[in-house]
Amino acid sequence: MSIPLHEPAPPVIRLDAVRKSFRLPGGAAFDAVHALSLDIPQGEIFGLVGKSGAGKSTLLRLINLLERPDAGRVSVAGHDLTTLGRRALREARQNIGMIFQQFNLLQNASVFDNVAFPLKIHGRHSRAEIDTRVRECLSIVGLGEKIDSHPAQLSGGQKQRVAIARALAPRPQVLLCDEPTSALDSETTRSILQTLRAINEQLGVTIVIVTHELPVVEALCRRVAILEHGRLAEQFELGAPGGERCTVLGREIDALVAQRGSRAPASISQPANDLRYA
Numbered sequence: 522m523s524i525p526l527h528e529p530a531p532p533v534i535r536l537d538a539v540r541k542s543f544r545l546p547g548g549a550a551f552d553a554v555h556a557l558s559l560d561i562p563q564g565e566i567f568g569l570v571g572k573s574g575a576g577k578s579t580l581l582r583l584i585n586l587l588e589r590p591d592a593g594r595v596s597v598a599g600h601d602l603t604t605l606g607r608r609a610l611r612e613a614r615q616n617i618g619m620i621f622q623q624f625n626l627l628q629n630a631s632v633f634d635n636v637a638f639p640l641k642i643h644g645r646h647s648r649a650e651i652d653t654r655v656r657e658c659l660s661i662v663g664l665g666e667k668i669d670s671h672p673a674q675l676s677g678g679q680k681q682r683v684a685i686a687r688a689l690a691p692r693p694q695v696l697l698c699d700e701p702t703s704a705l706d707s708e709t710t711r712s713i714l715q716t717l718r719a720i721n722e723q724l725g726v727t728i729v730i731v732t733h734e735l736p737v738v739e740a741l742c743r744r745v746a747i748l749e750h751g752r753l754a755e756q757f758e759l760g761a762p763g764g765e766r767c768t769v770l771g772r773e774i775d776a777l778v779a780q781r782g783s784r785a786p787a788s789i790s791q792p793a794n795d796l797r798y799a
């Protein structure tokens with residue numbers, strides 16, 4: 522049993538016995554996530570790791586109901602998403618940004634229009650508000666000068682920055698990241714991780730990251746959950762003393778933390794002026 526370094530903050534995401542199965546071509550059901558419960562504390566960077574097929578992406582997509590659970594409850598910021606109608610769910614999703622391995626940008630739209638997209642479909646913002654917010658978000662990710670470019674003119678790291686700016690545009694409390702650096706080289710990965718850390722520390726955004734790159738977990742996360750065959754095998758705080766890991770991945774993460782020496786836990790400071798949400 523590990524002794525936590527910090528009492529976790531109250532959960533902003535609560536998964537309560539969520540289940541998801543997929544229908545296979547032959548008609549049989551495949552259980553991707555089995556009655557899994559997990560609390561993700563407010564303001565943290567939380568890693569989801571596991572072998573290929575363990576159910577990480579499915580679990581992440583259950584958090585914003587891109588996958589609807591077959592059973593169980595999903596609460597984000599106190600709202601049980603599973604009970605909401607379409608309109609209320611669309612509203613609740615404004616609070617949950619998401620980025621993907623392959624960026625998922627609109628290829629025929631400019632950087633401005635990509636970042637403006639979630640604000641335009643929401644339909645409650647004036648043109649002036651959208652313009653200001655797009656510029657703010659591009660400045661947060663350090664890409665202000667690319668506002669008129671198109672995705673094809675950008676590097677992979679720049680595309681991911683546009684995707685982050687788009688995810689931040691509606692001022693979400695939660696940012697879901699599905700393998701955000703897997704398509705990037707190591708130097709670009711480092712700079713994207715720095716940006717994600719700044720967004721967490723300075724804007725207070727809770728980040729949940731699925732990755733198969735354990736150094737990413739070690740560099741970024743305060744807490745990690747390890748999935749095996751759709752089940753929660755263990756979860757722990759990185760660097761907490763006295764932990765006995767029951768999974769190979771858990772022991773590998775511990776070894777990375779030990780290699781790095783005594784690791785200062787990620788600080789969750791007050792928003793700085795430059796990154797504060799307006």
Ligand SMILES: Nc1ncnc2c1ncn2[C@@H]1O[C@H](COP(=O)(O)OP(=O)(O)OP(=O)(O)O)[C@@H](O)[C@H]1O
Pocket residue numbers: 543544545551553571572573574575576577578579580733
């Ligand atoms: N839409 C779907 N239809 C059928 N099976 C699916 C579907 N989505 C996921 N699965 C299956 O569910 C299991 C979990 O998939 P998931 O993508 O969540 O795993 P993962 O841990 O993210 O894997 P990877 O690291 O390879 O992306 C896998 O066996 C996958 O084949």
